[in-house]
Amino acid sequence: MMTKRLFTLFISYLGLYSAGLLYAEEDLTFYVVDYPPYLMAENEASEVTGVDIDVTRAAFASQNVSVNFKLMPWKRIVKSMEQGLIAGTISCSNRPDREGFMLFSDSISAVRxxxxxxxxxxxxxxxxxxxxxxxxxxxxxxxxxxxxxxxxxxxxxxxxxxxxxxxxxxxxxxxxxxxxxxxxxxxxxxxxxxxxxxxxxVTNEAVLPLHVCISKYYPNADTILTTVNEGLLHIKESGQYEQIRSNYLQSN
The missing domain is CATH 3.40.190.10 (Periplasmic binding protein-like II)
Structure with a gap:
């Protein structure tokens, strides 16, 4: 009897765990602004492309997670992240006024x-x-x-x-x-x-790192952060990261 109950609990837990993974894979969407060549889209109906899009997508894909990207005005992105309504954005900088509601990945690119x-x-x-x-x-x-x-x-x-x-x-x-x-x-x-x-x-200004920025209040935020950081490490070690960058930034 006890064995049967444990088995039932295990199956229930497995179902919840699988549902959680499915939710993350299907609904993990990052909202961005047009910021060429890092993020590029003509309008909200356009496919979003760019060097940071490709880097972020490749990092998550290396961990078997699919991500989507959609345009949204910057002020609305920030407000939505403060409320935990969206997973986050990419190509954003780490600033003190954002640390209260954002988690920051390892660097995905940098700007001068x-x-x-x-x-x-x-x-x-x-x-x-x-x-x-x-x-x-x-x-x-x-x-x-x-x-x-x-x-x-x-x-x-x-x-x-x-x-x-x-x-x-x-x-x-x-x-x-x-x-x-x-x-x-x-x-x-x-x-x-x-x-x-x-x-x-501006010669005395240091190069500014850009990150995947995740709302602290979004479900599984810490797991999303760990996933993208592990993915970034993987694509940097494999050479895929530099290959993506060279496609857009030949001078680098």
Whole structure:
């Protein structure tokens, strides 16, 4: 009798465990913004592609977990993660104001911080963020670099998206856009204004790691974090990570 009861409990537990795995595999979706070449999508109906998408998908796939990616406005992503409504996002930075509700994976990529300006503007004396105080500056509202300017009390304007911020420098007499290198170069090329604008590194700013960011309040958040970190280690050791990056970032 006892054996039969134990067997029944075991089968019930196995069913719950399998259901949990199935739930994770079917419903593990990360929400992102358009951030080329790391994340790329024309609209919400488009397939999301990009170097960080491929890296994240490969990392989870190496652990036999499927993941999906969908577009969502950044402010809504953050609010949804604070409430545990979504698993998280990718290509986001680790900042103190996020640590209360986010878990951060090992690095999936990194960005160099730069300023975008008119070609004729003298940017040779820009080495630190404090040097930006000598110019009129714009950054993308709510993004990590805009929050950095805010924290340092560096006066700046905000734009709703990266394309608008670049246009502010080109057409609205704003001196500088503070931004990540590859997304800035991508949009400058897409807008067809490479001859008008230049990109200058902020040399004293360290390269910024980007992560898979997981809501602490999402079911099995710690397990998701462990899974992606084990997957990242696997694809880095196998060479798959560098192969993916070379497909997008030949210069690296």
């Amino acid at each position: 911080r730069v300023v975008v300006s008119a070609r004729e503007l003298n940017t040779s004396n820009i080495h630190t963020l404090q040097d930006l105080s000598n110019f009129s500056v714009v950054s993308v509202e709510g993004w990590g670099m805009q929050k950095q300017l805010e924290t340092l009390k560096i006066e700046h304007q905000t734009a709703p998206d990266l394309a608008s911020a670049i246009k502010a420098v080109r057409y609205r007499n704003i001196d500088l856009l503070y931004m990540a290198e590859y997304p800035a170069l991508f949009y400058i090329k897409q807008l067809g204004i490479e001859q008008d604008l230049k990109v200058t590194p």
